[in-house]
Amino acid sequence: MELRIDIEKQFGAFSLGADCTVEGDRIGLFGPSGSGKSTLVGLVAGLHKPDRGTILIDGEALFDSGKGINIPVEKRRIGMVFQLPHLFPHLNVKKNLLYGYKRCAPDHRKIALESVVEVLQIGHLLNRGVRNLSGGERQRVSIGRAILSNPRLLIMDEPLSGLDDSLKYSIIPFLKSVSETFRIPYLFISHSLIEMRIMTDRVLNVADGHIAGQMTAEELARTRMGESEAGYTNLLKLRFSHRLNGLQVYICGEVPLLVSGKSDLPEGLFELSSTDIILFKRHPEAISARNLLQCHVVDVFETGFRLGVELECGGERLIAEISRQAAEDLEIVTGIEIYAAIKASAFRRLG
Ligand SMILES: Nc1ncnc2c1ncn2[C@@H]1O[C@H](COP(=O)(O)OP(=O)(O)OP(=O)(O)O)[C@@H](O)[C@H]1O
Numbered sequence: 001m002e003l004r005i006d007i008e009k010q011f012g013a014f015s016l017g018a019d020c021t022v023e024g025d026r027i028g029l030f031g032p033s034g035s036g037k038s039t040l041v042g043l044v045a046g047l048h049k050p051d052r053g054t055i056l057i058d059g060e061a062l063f064d065s066g067k068g069i070n071i072p073v074e075k076r077r078i079g080m081v082f083q084l085p086h087l088f089p090h091l092n093v094k095k096n097l098l099y100g101y102k103r104c105a106p107d108h109r110k111i112a113l114e115s116v117v118e119v120l121q122i123g124h125l126l127n128r129g130v131r132n133l134s135g136g137e138r139q140r141v142s143i144g145r146a147i148l149s150n151p152r153l154l155i156m157d158e159p160l161s162g163l164d165d166s167l168k169y170s171i172i173p174f175l176k177s178v179s180e181t182f183r184i185p186y187l188f189i190s191h192s193l194i195e196m197r198i199m200t201d202r203v204l205n206v207a208d209g210h211i212a213g214q215m216t217a218e219e220l221a222r223t224r225m226g227e228s229e230a231g232y233t234n235l236l237k238l239r240f241s242h243r244l245n246g247l248q249v250y251i252c253g254e255v256p257l258l259v260s261g262k263s264d265l266p267e268g269l270f271e272l273s274s275t276d277i278i279l280f281k282r283h284p285e286a287i288s289a290r291n292l293l294q295c296h297v298v299d300v301f302e303t304g305f306r307l308g309v310e311l312e313c314g315g316e317r318l319i320a321e322i323s324r325q326a327a328e329d330l331e332i333v334t335g336i337e338i339y340a341a342i343k344a345s346a347f348r349r350l351g
Pocket residue numbers: 011012013014031032033034035036037038039040
């Protein structure tokens with residue numbers, strides 16, 4: 001999808017002026033609270049009318065003040081999912097799901113109820129009233145309802161913010177499989193850099209009512225690494241192997257990792273902060289950290305006052321963060337071999 005926006009909107013004291021072209025099917029909008037993300041997607045969806053400008057999807061004008069075009073919201077074919085699922089309380093799950101489908105013109109009805117129910121695994125809920133659903137189930141139903149309206153674009157405005165961590169990471173696979181199965185491009189709003197990296201490829205950085213830049217989610221994470229004490233978050237998909245001396249052995253690429261924790265689910269998404277990786281120039285004789293990985297330095301980059309060090313280790317990439325003095329002591333340059341020590345307790349399971 002290509003989204004072209006060149007609009008201005010004044011909302012009381014807040015001015016929004018956005019001018020950008022973005023291409024991709026998994027687009028993020030990232031920025032602080034009040035920067036204008038929801039206003040911007042509301043203008044795209046047709047919930048508000050720009051004061052002037054143009055909004056085009058794949059060359060087709062949804063709004064063009066010069067030509068007097070303003071496609072009404074119900075004809076834009078844009079589905080929306082919000083932080084709080086706005087389901088109809090008097091309708092059961094099936095009727096909520098079919099609401100958008102029935103309003104969609106028959107020519108555009110390409111996605112069937114059965115396939116959405118299957119992907120979102122909500123078949124057992126169809127006859128239930130929506131008041132009797134858990135938070136995660138409600139959000140799955142609201143995603144299903146949006147998909148069944150057969151939109152050309154799905155807008156998700158902080159769809160995971162109202163959920164606790166474990167629920168959030170159980171919904172993400174559904175969001176991903178929905179987008180992969182039905183191939184609907186989406187705009188995804190979040191304050192969470194981790195959600196951006198999991199859910200999006202291209203990110204619009206929104207600041208003070210304008211688009212301050214456009215980059216990949218990975219570039220955004222590296223840019224912000226030096227601004228946060230938590231550093232860069234490595235996201236690792238690990239495969240459970242076995243238990244050993246009260247710890248769990250997971251496989252990362254080709255490398256076994258010792259991880260604290262109790263779950264022995266076959267797979268897991270873990271986070272590891274760049275500040276929890278300690279680098280050694282030579283193999284240390286004995287250390288308390290349970291993981292000592294032999295790595296190659298593939299990149300060294302600036303992160304404000306410190307340096308980011310990208311490591312290759314058994315087919316996986318890790319980013320560590322060190323001071324300039326430490327980089328001098330270690331004589332770090334691209335291509336050298338180095339050892340990375342990581343405590344078993346440094347890994348945090350996300351889902
Ligand atoms: N209808 C409106 N009338 C007046 N001001 C508005 C209106 N809608 C939004 N605003 C203002 O526009 C600014 C941007 O709000 P918006 O909700 O778009 O930000 P956001 O980046 O989505 O924030 P958050 O991440 O907190 O949801 C805010 O200052 C808000 O008060």
